[in-house]
Amino acid sequence: MNTETRLDARSAELSANLSTLTARIDAACQAAGRAAGSVRLLPVTKFFPASDVEILYRLGRREFGESREQEATAKVAALPELLGERDLSDVQWHMIGRLQRNKTRVVARWAHTVHSVDSERLAMALDKAARDALEAGERDTPVRVLLQVSLDEDPSRGGLPPAELETLADLIAESEGLQLGGLMAIPPLQADTDSAFARLATLHTLLLTRHPGATELSAGMSSDLEVAVEHGSTCVRVGTALMGARPITSA
Ligand SMILES: *Cc1c(COP(=O)(O)O)cnc(C)c1O
Numbered sequence: 001m002n003t004e005t006r007l008d009a010r011s012a013e014l015s016a017n018l019s020t021l022t023a024r025i026d027a028a029c030q031a032a033g034r035a036a037g038s039v040r041l042l043p044v045t046k047f048f049p050a051s052d053v054e055i056l057y058r059l060g061r062r063e064f065g066e067s068r069e070q071e072a073t074a075k076v077a078a079l080p081e082l083l084g085e086r087d088l089s090d091v092q093w094h095m096i097g098r099l100q101r102n103k104t105r106v107v108a109r110w111a112h113t114v115h116s117v118d119s120e121r122l123a124m125a126l127d128k129a130a131r132d133a134l135e136a137g138e139r140d141t142p143v144r145v146l147l148q149v150s151l152d153e154d155p156s157r158g159g160l161p162p163a164e165l166e167t168l169a170d171l172i173a174e175s176e177g178l179q180l181g182g183l184m185a186i187p188p189l190q191a192d193t194d195s196a197f198a199r200l201a202t203l204h205t206l207l208l209t210r211h212p213g214a215t216e217l218s219a220g221m222s223s224d225l226e227v228a229v230e231h232g233s234t235c236v237r238v239g240t241a242l243m244g245a246r247p248i249t250s251a
Helices: 003-031 050-058 069-082 101-110 120-135 162-174 193-210 225-230
Strands: 040-043 063-066 092-095 111-117 143-148 178-184 216-218 235-238
Touching: 003 040, 003 050, 003 225, 040 063, 050 069, 063 069, 069 092, 069 101, 101 111, 101 120, 111 120, 111 178, 120 143, 120 162, 120 178, 143 162, 162 178, 162 193, 178 193, 193 216, 193 225, 216 235, 225 235
Parallel strands: 040 235, 063 092, 092 111, 111 143, 143 178, 178 216
Antiparallel strands: none
16 A cells, blocks of 8 residues: 555544544443533544554644653654644644653643643642743643542552642642643542542542532543433543554553
């Protein structure tokens, strides 16, 4: 296959997967008695090439989720040329994976939203990086932050213990470089996703009483998005069901 034929085939595949996913999300909204369009699809493009992001852009997508800093930074840099240097200011990149403090400076240059903030130390490093990026003209708006909450208190998987949410939310709401957007969670392995997402929804309701602007609830992936939508998700992060299987990896 020549390059053009290959891109056409991939484009047809991604377009079909997008239609299937949109129908799944619409059906989940309907089943939950929620308005169609109250849940956004965030395509997760990690492990897939920038040419796939290009195709998704041409299919009308403007938000993309990535989980590894180096890979994401390279893709962000590659996209303008792939798309013929058109104005990409409407593209929003989401950092959804674990973030190390020493990577915040780079991520603050491209991330519209970071879904994985789970400690005060990380939040403060990201705030500083965001303020520097604002000052240098590398971004126009504060970094939107979702607090990643741990639903099983297993620190190895990332996420903040629920008891620490309020303090960190207040801190972020006060910081100049960050904007508190809401919550994110990944259900624990082996967990009953229904009770995990129900717990997350309760925590989100509580957060909203103090921070009414923190409306985003990033929950649900390829295998459990219906359950997440039932429990108030506003953003489902979908990789496999859109892009296909990723290479086996521990990341
Ligand atoms: C990879 C990833 C996803 C997408 O998972 P799929 O099961 O492939 O849909 C969602 N959220 C996070 C944080 C991820 O790292």
